[in-house]
Amino acid sequence: MPKSKKRVKAAPSKSEKSGLSRRSVMGGGAAASAVVLGGGFWGVSSFRSYAAEHDLTRVGKGDLAIVQVHDPQCPTCTALQKQTRKALRDFDDCGLVYLVADIKTPEGAAFARRFNSPHVTLLLFDGQGELQRRVQGMQQAPALIDVFADYKATA
Secondary structure, eight states: OOOOOOOOOOOHHHHHHOOHHHHHHHHHHHHHHHHHHHHHHHHHHHHHHHHHTOOOGGTSSSEEEEEEEEEOOHHHHHHHHHHHHHHHGGTTTTSSEEEEEESSHHHHHHHHHHOOOSEEEEEOOOOSSSSEEEEEEOOHHHHHHHHHHHHHHHH
């Protein structure tokens, strides 16, 4: 008579003791990976936007350019930046480029000196890079919309 073979049950793993199945652990890992990858994509995209916005060599490349002379530690500069971006929403994809001359960087400081412009200033350039207009001080979005529309119409 053949001996019966008993199966010996393995001791439960830590995840089984905690009530987690291998599948749920793997699913959680996949979700975490998706979050990390999404965050990484956002970070790269955000950096590219930042780099493009601070690339002052884009002035004079054919498009009208609005350059904000900006101190990132200045609350008025930050408020002007917010209002400028809000105003520019009405001008998407119409040949207006918004750039930032950050005076805390060597390039931004040199740009501000070159055009003798303090922070809290918007400089409006034509497509050839010639300064056409200067807007100094804090402005609200509706006033900036008027300035940008007038500038675009006359440029």
